[in-house]
Amino acid sequence: MTLNNTIEIDIVKASSSKIASVDFENLTFGNIFTDHMLICDFKDGAWQKPIITPYEPFLIDPSAKVFHYGQAIFEGMKAYKDENDDVWLFRPDENFKRFNKSAKRMAMPEVPENIFMEGLKTVVDLDREWVKKGLGNTLYLRPFMIATGHGVIAQPSSEYRFMIILSPAKSYYSGEVKVIIAEHYSRAANGGIGAAKAAGNYSAQFYPTKLANEKGYQQIIWTDDATHTKLEEAGTMNVFIRINDTLYTAPTSERILDGVTRKSLIELAQRDGLNVEVRSVLVEELVNAAKDGSLKEIFGAGTAAVVSPIVAFAYQGTEYQLPKIENSFASQLKEDLTKIQYKLAEDTFGWTVKI
Amino acid sequence: MTLNNTIEIDIVKASSSKIASVDFENLTFGNIFTDHMLICDFKDGAWQKPIITPYEPFLIDPSAKVFHYGQAIFEGMKAYKDENDDVWLFRPDENFKRFNKSAKRMAMPEVPENIFMEGLKTVVDLDREWVKKGLGNTLYLRPFMIATGHGVIAQPSSEYRFMIILSPAKSYYSGEVKVIIAEHYSRAANGGIGAAKAAGNYSAQFYPTKLANEKGYQQIIWTDDATHTKLEEAGTMNVFIRINDTLYTAPTSERILDGVTRKSLIELAQRDGLNVEVRSVLVEELVNAAKDGSLKEIFGAGTAAVVSPIVAFAYQGTEYQLPKIENSFASQLKEDLTKIQYKLAEDTFGWTVKI
Numbered sequence: 095m096t097l098n099n100t101i102e103i104d105i106v107k108a109s110s111s112k113i114a115s116v117d118f119e120n121l122t123f124g125n126i127f128t129d130h131m132l133i134c135d136f137k138d139g140a141w142q143k144p145i146i147t148p149y150e151p152f153l154i155d156p157s158a159k160v161f162h163y164g165q166a167i168f169e170g171m172k173a174y175k176d177e178n179d180d181v182w183l184f185r186p187d188e189n190f191k192r193f194n195k196s197a198k199r200m201a202m203p204e205v206p207e208n209i210f211m212e213g214l215k216t217v218v219d220l221d222r223e224w225v226k227k228g229l230g231n232t233l234y235l236r237p238f239m240i241a242t243g244h245g246v247i248a249q250p251s252s253e254y255r256f257m258i259i260l261s262p263a264k265s266y267y268s269g270e271v272k273v274i275i276a277e278h279y280s281r282a283a284n285g286g287i288g289a290a291k292a293a294g295n296y297s298a299q300f301y302p303t304k305l306a307n308e309k310g311y312q313q314i315i316w317t318d319d320a321t322h323t324k325l326e327e328a329g330t331m332n333v334f335i336r337i338n339d340t341l342y343t344a345p346t347s348e349r350i351l352d353g354v355t356r357k358s359l360i361e362l363a364q365r366d367g368l369n370v371e372v373r374s375v376l377v378e379e380l381v382n383a384a385k386d387g388s389l390k391e392i393f394g395a396g397t398a399a400v401v402s403p404i405v406a407f408a409y410q411g412t413e414y415q416l417p418k419i420e421n422s423f424a425s426q427l428k429e430d431l432t433k434i435q436y437k438l439a440e441d442t443f444g445w446t447v448k449i
Numbered sequence: 450m451t452l453n454n455t456i457e458i459d460i461v462k463a464s465s466s467k468i469a470s471v472d473f474e475n476l477t478f479g480n481i482f483t484d485h486m487l488i489c490d491f492k493d494g495a496w497q498k499p500i501i502t503p504y505e506p507f508l509i510d511p512s513a514k515v516f517h518y519g520q521a522i523f524e525g526m527k528a529y530k531d532e533n534d535d536v537w538l539f540r541p542d543e544n545f546k547r548f549n550k551s552a553k554r555m556a557m558p559e560v561p562e563n564i565f566m567e568g569l570k571t572v573v574d575l576d577r578e579w580v581k582k583g584l585g586n587t588l589y590l591r592p593f594m595i596a597t598g599h600g601v602i603a604q605p606s607s608e609y610r611f612m613i614i615l616s617p618a619k620s621y622y623s624g625e626v627k628v629i630i631a632e633h634y635s636r637a638a639n640g641g642i643g644a645a646k647a648a649g650n651y652s653a654q655f656y657p658t659k660l661a662n663e664k665g666y667q668q669i670i671w672t673d674d675a676t677h678t679k680l681e682e683a684g685t686m687n688v689f690i691r692i693n694d695t696l697y698t699a700p701t702s703e704r705i706l707d708g709v710t711r712k713s714l715i716e717l718a719q720r721d722g723l724n725v726e727v728r729s730v731l732v733e734e735l736v737n738a739a740k741d742g743s744l745k746e747i748f749g750a751g752t753a754a755v756v757s758p759i760v761a762f763a764y765q766g767t768e769y770q771l772p773k774i775e776n777s778f779a780s781q782l783k784e785d786l787t788k789i790q791y792k793l794a795e796d797t798f799g800w801t802v803k804i
């Protein structure tokens with residue numbers, strides 16, 4: 095599958111590239127950006143012509159609604175380079191659809207498919223040198239939209255800016271990941287915006303996560319806010335739990351993000367003949383399974399972290415260790431997935447899109 | 450009470466004032482700003498020297514965390530001019546405390562009291578011509594803080610910008626306000642950020658509010674997200690309900706903003722010998738009271754809207770009208786409050802602060 099251009103994009107190239115100054119072996123996630131970015135403004139009820147410019151700060155009014163009312167959404171995707179120097183996206187249609195689902199929930203205008211897709215393709219193509227070969231090397235792609243309209247009345251903006259910025263990345267978490275099961279704080283309300291990739295969902299988690307960090311835990315597994323009895327997801331990952339030989343993951347809902355990695359892993363597990371059940375696991379079940387030894391694995395799944403095995407969880411002050419196991423589902427599924435992403439295995443699903 | 454300066458603020462004055470171009474009789478809320486604004490940056494773990502500059506757009510990086518993770522909080526306050534041309538703030542200490550409570554919940558640094566208070570005083574003083582005399586005329590003050598640190602990793606920023614912008618305002622809502630009682634959507638989770646004035650709380654309400662607007666309702670009264678049985682608050686107002694001669698308002702909680710207007714009205718009602726009870730009113734109670742005629746008034750209370758009487762509410766597809774009454778508590782309390790704010794009645798509470 096390749097993308098054909100249906101729109102015009104004005105391109106102003108950077109006068110020189112920053113790439114030589116980047117140490118690609120020692121990247122920390124998300125703090126270095128490529129030479130270019132895409133900008134497309136929405137005003138007078140219509141999307142304007144997209145432009146690609148050098149990556150640089152831009153001017154914005156202090157009363158822009160993004161600052162006051164948080165109308166801001168984003169996506170997180172990656173580009174991968176194969177052995178032939180071809181650059182690939184993974185299921186970009188899923189990110190595009192989710193972006194517009196988020197836009198709708200946040201009362202923002204939907205971005206037309208050609209602006210999203212061709213914009214993405216064009217800017218990644220321009221900075222394709224930044225996508226490095228080799229498993230684990232990726233270019234992280236961050237499409238986002240912010241409300242740029244002026245005024246401090248609490249109402250949707252009438253002006254928006256859609257942008258795409260690109261950041262070379264290795265994997266997200268390093269080291270062993272231990273989590274706390276949420277007992278008090280929550281990330282999403284029933285009837286809230288948890289299923290949208292809305293900026294406000296993330297800062298809401300920073301303080302509880304800081305408290306967890308202080309106790310030696312990197313992440314929180316959120317539970318339903320009403321009863322704190324059902325396991326939901328982590329900060330930027332959906333969560334899989336393996337009890338005996340069955341893999342469980344919570345159903346997506348208004349509170350849980352419909353992760354692309356999650357849905358891909360479910361399909362891969364099914365293809366591999368693993369037993370997968372999409373249902374909520376109760377905290378109580380998790381604790382009991384940890385106690386009786388039937389709990390085999392917990393892992394997070396998300397674009398940034400890919401598959402992130404969890405080595406221990408804490409609940410009500412007690413820490414439960416996960417066993418070290420052979421034939422880990424996490425490793426198997428991670429390998430399945432990354433082989434497709436890097437074109438090392440046949441993509442029978444049609445998930446990869448060449449740039 | 451007056452404020453004494455303990456900090457230095459660099460001031461760059463606007464070369465000319467925009468004030469002559471403003472039609473103060475026909476202001477719409479929050480879209481005109483005065484000549485100056487205050488900026489104070491947090492970096493390297495410390496607040497820098499505040500500056501006041503002409504109101505103008507500023508440069509920000511596309512990867513600033515406010516755009517991606519929504520670390521953004523604000524306050525809403527007003528300045529009032531009395532008959533002697535003195536300018537007054539109303540309980541600014543409450544806004545200052547709430548600002549830092551919001552900062553803490555959003556994992557942002559607290560703003561020192563002298564930067565907040567003296568910054569506010571200095572910038573309002575500089576633009577005091579913009580505060581017009583006469584009941585209903587105010588200068589709306591918007592202190593806010595955004596995460597300016599770079600990088601798309603979902604972690605708290607290490608750099609922030611605190612700003613104060615000022616907008617001349619009449620009252621917020623015009624016309625009759627009808628509300629819908631929330632049955633599905635919610636504004637806040639248990640253990641969430643509802644009690645913080647965090648930007649993300651507001652955009653979360655835009656889509657449900659748009660749906661309400663389409664049905665002819667201006668606002669939503671939110672209910673608890675778990676059961677939708679308890680009345681909580683409106684978009685930017687706390688809610689009071691009068692059944693017979695008792696006035697009810699929900700207790701503040703993790704889900705409900707601790708409004709300055711709300712707490713002032715409670716004190717005024719008590720002073721006036723009215724019966725006030727701080728407890729949750731059930732939706733069922735409200736509907737029953739509407740049916741049996743004991744429901745006398747519903748009104749919103751907040752800085753922008755002051756006191757906003759509600760003429761009807763809808764629940765499960767049925768619209769219930771509020772009766773037209775004499776001796777309305779809403780009118781009485783609004784008069785009590787605004788008289789103090791405009792120095793037309795003695796401020797026995799010590800709420801007003803002269804600039």
Ligand SMILES: Cc1ncc(COP(=O)(O)O)c(C=O)c1O
Pocket residue numbers: 170291327328329330331332351352353354355356395396397398
């Ligand atoms: C809250 C949340 N859950 C889950 C995920 C995983 O989604 P995906 O696999 O599409 O990256 C993400 C983001 O990336 C997220 O932000």
Ligand SMILES: Cc1ncc(COP(=O)(O)O)c(C=O)c1O
Pocket residue numbers: 525646682683684685686687706707708709710711750751752753
């Ligand atoms: C959610 C919410 N509730 C209530 C209020 C009322 O608070 P205050 O009276 O302090 O303005 C506000 C804001 O102004 C608000 O944003």
